[in-house]
Amino acid sequence: xxxxxxxxxxxxxxxxxxxxxxxxxxxxxxxxxxxxxxxxxxxxxxxxxxxxxxxxxxxxxxxxxxxxxxxxxxxxxxxxxxxxxxxxxxxxxxxxxxxxxxxxxxxxxxxxxxxxxxxxxxxxxxxxxxxxxxxxxxxxxxxxxxxxx
Amino acid sequence: xxxxxxxxxxxxxxxxxxxxxxxxxxxxxxxxxxxxxxxxxxxxxxxxxxxxxxxxxxxxxxxxxxxxxxxxxxxxxxxxxxxxxxxxxxxxxxxxxxxxxxxxxxxxxxxxxxxxxxxxxxxxxxxxxxxxxxxxxxxxxxxxxxxxxxxxxxxxxxxxxxxxxxxxxxxxxxxxxxxxxxxxxxxxxxxxxxxxxxxxxxxxxxxxxxxxxxxxxxxxxxxxxxxxxxxxxxxxxxxxxxxxxxxxxxxxxxxxxxxxxxxxxxxxxxxxxxxxxxxxxxxxxxxxxxxxxxxxxxxxxxxxxxxxxxxxxxxxxxxxx
Numbered sequence: 001x002x003x004x005x006x007x008x009x010x011x012x013x014x015x016x017x018x019x020x021x022x023x024x025x026x027x028x029x030x031x032x033x034x035x036x037x038x039x040x041x042x043x044x045x046x047x048x049x050x051x052x053x054x055x056x057x058x059x060x061x062x063x064x065x066x067x068x069x070x071x072x073x074x075x076x077x078x079x080x081x082x083x084x085x086x087x088x089x090x091x092x093x094x095x096x097x098x099x100x101x102x103x104x105x106x107x108x109x110x111x112x113x114x115x116x117x118x119x120x121x122x123x124x125x126x127x128x129x130x131x132x133x134x135x136x137x138x139x140x141x142x143x144x145x146x147x148x149x
Numbered sequence: 150x151x152x153x154x155x156x157x158x159x160x161x162x163x164x165x166x167x168x169x170x171x172x173x174x175x176x177x178x179x180x181x182x183x184x185x186x187x188x189x190x191x192x193x194x195x196x197x198x199x200x201x202x203x204x205x206x207x208x209x210x211x212x213x214x215x216x217x218x219x220x221x222x223x224x225x226x227x228x229x230x231x232x233x234x235x236x237x238x239x240x241x242x243x244x245x246x247x248x249x250x251x252x253x254x255x256x257x258x259x260x261x262x263x264x265x266x267x268x269x270x271x272x273x274x275x276x277x278x279x280x281x282x283x284x285x286x287x288x289x290x291x292x293x294x295x296x297x298x299x300x301x302x303x304x305x306x307x308x309x310x311x312x313x314x315x316x317x318x319x320x321x322x323x324x325x326x327x328x329x330x331x332x333x334x335x336x337x338x339x340x341x342x343x344x345x346x347x348x349x350x351x352x353x354x355x356x357x358x359x360x361x362x363x364x365x366x367x368x369x370x371x372x373x374x375x376x377x378x379x380x381x382x383x384x385x386x387x388x389x390x391x392x393x394x395x396x397x398x399x400x401x402x403x404x405x406x407x408x409x410x411x412x413x414x415x416x417x418x419x420x421x422x423x424x425x426x427x428x429x430x431x432x433x434x435x436x437x438x439x440x441x442x443x444x445x446x447x448x449x450x451x452x453x454x455x456x457x458x459x460x461x462x463x464x465x466x467x468x469x470x
Binding site: 050053070084096098142 | 219293296297303417418420421422425427439443454461468
């Protein structure tokens with residue numbers, strides 16, 4: 001059997017909504033793609049754009065952020081800050097040659113375990129179709145570059 | 150015997166050399182205290198002169214510019230072997246600088262644009278730079294051109310960094326002073342204050358407690374108030390994310406900070422942090438409206454990574470193969 005590519009997804013979930021949705025999915029025995037490495041943060045507003053870039057550099061094929069629905073943020077407006085950063089960061093990633101489908105922000109409340117499943121499965125399928133990201137750092141390619149420069 | 154000092158430039162514009170010349174009378178103090186043994190831009194020394202020196206016989210070498218060609222990489226290594234201390238001088242050597250924006254393309258893309266596609270280029274035979282060229286029985290060698298622009302410490306070990314595009318004469322003087330006195334900070338230190346530019350901004354007090362912006366403006370679109378905080382005027386000023394120590398030269402010239410002093414010591418990726426600080430200011434909670442406001446920053450890579458793309462986490466654009 002041919003080896004299929006299993007995308008690595010780094011998922012940053014907010015403590016109050018999306019992480020609880022993942023918990024609920026677990027206790028409800030809802031099955032979804034097992035490709036995500038979930039990192040719990042207190043708020044989607046805590047997600048420094050550096051975290052997202054570092055995830056890609058360290059081998060993630062996709063990054064998913066899950067936060068509370070607009071108006072539901074435990075800290076009132078952390079999710080709006082996340083949304084503002086998300087749009088600029090997405091633009092940066094596009095300009096840096098990283099496909100848009102690899103970076104996604106979704107609002108998933110603590111009750112939306114089914115939605116979590118749909119988002120996760122959908123993202124894994126999209127990233128699977130794109131293939132591995134394989135970011136090479138210039139250090140890795142330096143030797144071959146010197147040879148052909 | 151006076152300590153030996155060298156200056157060298159790699160992929161740079163010459164502005165950092167200007168910073169040395171801008172020492173004005175101060176340059177006499179430097180010259181009185183040290184022997185300049187290599188400084189191609191100002192003094193007639195050749196590579197052989199540098200090669201003839203004993204290893205580690207130069208007390209300190211100030212290298213400006215990014216590494217873009219094989220020759221620059223070779224010279225950087227040669228300087229490293231001859232020097233006790235190597236100082237990355239200026240944004241390009243420290244972070245990759247403006248030449249680092251070429252990491253949005255690669256050698257092929259740059260050669261095609263410059264030597265074939267540019268409207269001002271006349272090159273009917275489509276000649277591209279080659280490593281060797283034969284003419285009239287003579288063989289000419291050219292340095293190789295890397296795909297990726299690198300900062301100096303990607304190529305050699307660097308002891309200290311002096312930030313800025315260009316660094317101020319004051320920072321240079323302090324760096325030389327520290328090296329001569331032997332009163333040195335830990336290796337790898339950036340020789341400038343470790344605090345954000347806003348801390349030393351003369352307009353600090355005009356920055357509102359809570360700042361939000363319904364529109365981002367670019368400097369050519371507004372008459373800039375010479376007293377008021379740049380960000381409060383809707384301009385993208387990178388002061389909150391940028392290391393201070395530049396004597397607020399751009400602000401004094403009534404232009405917003407573009408981030409040439411790079412990050413403070415706690416930040417890994419300058420552009421990501423600057424982006425984070427600026428994007429949050431968009432004065433809306435509505436997705437479509439946020440996107441409209443942020444469209445006022447049409448080139449976020451060029452805005453937030455203007456001086457630091459090779460030093461960023463991503464380092465270069467991912468090219469489709």
